[in-house]
Amino acid sequence: MEKWVGVLVLGLLCACASNKVRTQQPLVSASQQKSDSLTALIKEESKLLQKDTVLLEVESDTISEDNGNTVFRELTPEEKLAEQKRTGINKSANWASAIHYDNRKPNFVIIHHTSQNSTAQTVRTFQLAHTKVSSHYVIGRDGQVIQMLNDYDRAWHAGKGKWGSVTDMNSASIGIELDNNGRDPFPDTQIDALLVLLDTLKNKYLIPQLNFIGHADIAPTRKDDPNVNFPWKRLAERGFGIWYNEDFLVEPPYNFNPIDALKIMGYDMSNPEAAIRAFKRKYIRTEVNGVLTARDKAVLYDLYRKYY
Numbered sequence: 001m002e003k004w005v006g007v008l009v010l011g012l013l014c015a016c017a018s019n020k021v022r023t024q025q026p027l028v029s030a031s032q033q034k035s036d037s038l039t040a041l042i043k044e045e046s047k048l049l050q051k052d053t054v055l056l057e058v059e060s061d062t063i064s065e066d067n068g069n070t071v072f073r074e075l076t077p078e079e080k081l082a083e084q085k086r087t088g089i090n091k092s093a094n095w096a097s098a099i100h101y102d103n104r105k106p107n108f109v110i111i112h113h114t115s116q117n118s119t120a121q122t123v124r125t126f127q128l129a130h131t132k133v134s135s136h137y138v139i140g141r142d143g144q145v146i147q148m149l150n151d152y153d154r155a156w157h158a159g160k161g162k163w164g165s166v167t168d169m170n171s172a173s174i175g176i177e178l179d180n181n182g183r184d185p186f187p188d189t190q191i192d193a194l195l196v197l198l199d200t201l202k203n204k205y206l207i208p209q210l211n212f213i214g215h216a217d218i219a220p221t222r223k224d225d226p227n228v229n230f231p232w233k234r235l236a237e238r239g240f241g242i243w244y245n246e247d248f249l250v251e252p253p254y255n256f257n258p259i260d261a262l263k264i265m266g267y268d269m270s271n272p273e274a275a276i277r278a279f280k281r282k283y284i285r286t287e288v289n290g291v292l293t294a295r296d297k298a299v300l301y302d303l304y305r306k307y308y
């Protein structure tokens with residue numbers, strides 16, 4: 001295989017050069033013939049890759065044979081990943097392996113509450129086959145941090161939702177679940193542990209301050225987590241997410257449009273009331289409804305001019 005790849009890279013370079021040569025008739029020569037044969041080799045290698053892919057696809061679906069009848073079963077997570085990698089190869093293109101690459105990094109952190117009664121219950125939930133949900137981290141009320149997936153893996157925590165123009169939040173984010181029944185305050189021990197984890201993630205993956213958000217931010221019609229007691233202000237003071245200047249709020253100018261401001265912040269405004277509710281749950285924390293008061297607008301304006 002390595003030999004093939006070497007030939008392919010040379011072949012690609014030569015193929016480009018040969019296009020130029022073709023316009024100069026007298027120079028059609030041994031070098032032209034050589035590059036043509038290399039182009040043929042690329043095509044051959046591409047065919048082989050496609051053939052391999054087809055075989056592997058069949059193998060992954062056909063798990064066993066029972067008296068000549070094919071028996072199917074659900075693929076394991078490892079098999080699913082392998083299958084996904086295979087489908088990432090574009091069959092209509094030629095293939096020449098590049099050698100410089102690594103994993104894509106997360107660029108958002110999404111914070112959740114579990115709506116369950118214990119860390120153990122949540123861990124169990126993420127290990128049951130039928131639930132189809134997971135997150136990278138679970139943090140207990142006692143500050144215990146449990147990692148359940150590699151940071152580079154795509155957890156299933158965000159679901160349908162968007163933030164700005166990012167429509168596949170699972171692909172772009174780390175999910176952190178805080179053990180919480182959906183109503184209680186979050187103990188300091190739990191938040192202290194969260195802040196340490198956020199610090200690590202922010203430094204390791206260079207995640208921007210604005211990209212530490214809540215589940216309700218990206219799915220305001222479906223979700224309300226983390227609940228109204230979550231200390232976003234404390235997080236913002238440490239550089240995770242944003243907060244406003246409570247002592248110096250000013251009336252927004254006459255042409256300030258709150259709906260546009262929310263959209264620019266990232267909210268999906270297809271349901272404005274839901275987005276406003278999410279905004280108020282996070283920054284206002286009282287009278288969580290779909291209507292912006294004069295003070296709410298001043299808060300929004302302060303955030304808008306400070307960070308956007």
Ligand SMILES: [Zn+2]
Binds near residue numbers: 111112113157225
């Ligand atoms: Zn959630």
